[in-house]
Amino acid sequence: ANVMRFSTLFLQILCVASCSVSTESNFGAADATEESATCASSSTDCSLASSRAEGKLKYSGSQQTVDFSAWQFAPVSLLQQFPMDDDERNFVRQVRHAVFSLVHPTPLKGQCHLAAVSPRALEDLLDISPESVWTDEFKNFAAGNVVKEGSSPLSHRYGGHQFGDWAGQLGDGRAVLLGEFVNSKGNRWELQLKGSGKTPYSRRGDGRAVVRSSVREFLASEAMHHLHVPTSRAASLVICDDWIWRDQFYNGHPRQEKSKILSN
Numbered sequence: 305a306n307v308m309r310f311s312t313l314f315l316q317i318l319c320v321a322s323c324s325v326s327t328e329s330n331f332g333a334a335d336a337t338e339e340s341a342t343c344a345s346s347s348t349d350c351s352l353a354s355s356r357a358e359g360k361l362k363y364s365g366s367q368q369t370v371d372f373s374a375w376q377f378a379p380v381s382l383l384q385q386f387p388m389d390d391d392e393r394n395f396v397r398q399v400r401h402a403v404f405s406l407v408h409p410t411p412l413k414g415q416c417h418l419a420a421v422s423p424r425a426l427e428d429l430l431d432i433s434p435e436s437v438w439t440d441e442f443k444n445f446a447a448g449n450v451v452k453e454g455s456s457p458l459s460h461r462y463g464g465h466q467f468g469d470w471a472g473q474l475g476d477g478r479a480v481l482l483g484e485f486v487n488s489k490g491n492r493w494e495l496q497l498k499g500s501g502k503t504p505y506s507r508r509g510d511g512r513a514v515v516r517s518s519v520r521e522f523l524a525s526e527a528m529h530h531l532h533v534p535t536s537r538a539a540s541l542v543i544c545d546d547w548i549w550r551d552q553f554y555n556g557h558p559r560q561e562k563s564k565i566l567s568n
Contacts, residue, residue, distance in 0.1 A: 377452065389461070
């Protein structure tokens with residue numbers, strides 16, 4: 305019970321830190337069972353919106369935007385300059401002499417719902433008109449069910465220390481980098497899906513994410529941004545009717561939770 309109270313207080317603090325900075329911010333509750341996440345790697349408003357409030361979230365930026373149906377990735381990817389994994393099969397393994405592996409998102413089987421978007425991230429970072437994302441096309445893209453033309457879906461291989469010891473190969477165990485975009489300001493952004501399925505670096509994980517951790521990341525990234533700490537930004541949140549097992553308190557009592565995909 306103490307853990308739950310602390311988590312609730314933590315989320316409230318993050319929301320206040322991120323949403324009270326600008327009067328243009330818009331925070332609307334979405335049904336917690338119907339949420340979906342899409343993130344853009346550095347700029348998002350703290351606006352959340354239910355898919356039922358279609359068309360109501362707007363951000364009055366001055367830059368030119370396009371409908372998502374006309375939006376495209378950058379034609380030349382900087383990632384092509386790095387060593388690539390020769391094996392294009394997607395299964396858990398040790399990868400040698402490569403920085404990235406080609407990995408497509410794994411489509412979910414259940415119905416997905418676009419639960420939250422950040423109009424400011426969509427418009428400021430990706431030049432996407434916020435009104436144009438309330439479509440099946442964007443929902444399927446944000447859920448990882450469809451790979452947009454021009455995408456180069458990759459997972460990153462890296463190593464590092466965990467719990468004080470060298471852990472060897474780690475990598476993106478549940479994330480897929482879809483590609484790069486150069487906006488109208490000349491800024492280059494990477495767009496990533498988190499929770500989009502297994503990769504060669506998933507180890508013993510299932511490659512998925514749940515709602516509670518995704519909402520927490522959404523709010524934390526916004527708080528950090530408005531506190532002037534460089535961070536990734538969330539663009540959308542998608543929740544799907546696929547159930548996955550999680551032991552939330554690591555006490556040997558796992559339970560099923562709905563899966564979600566975050567784009568950042």
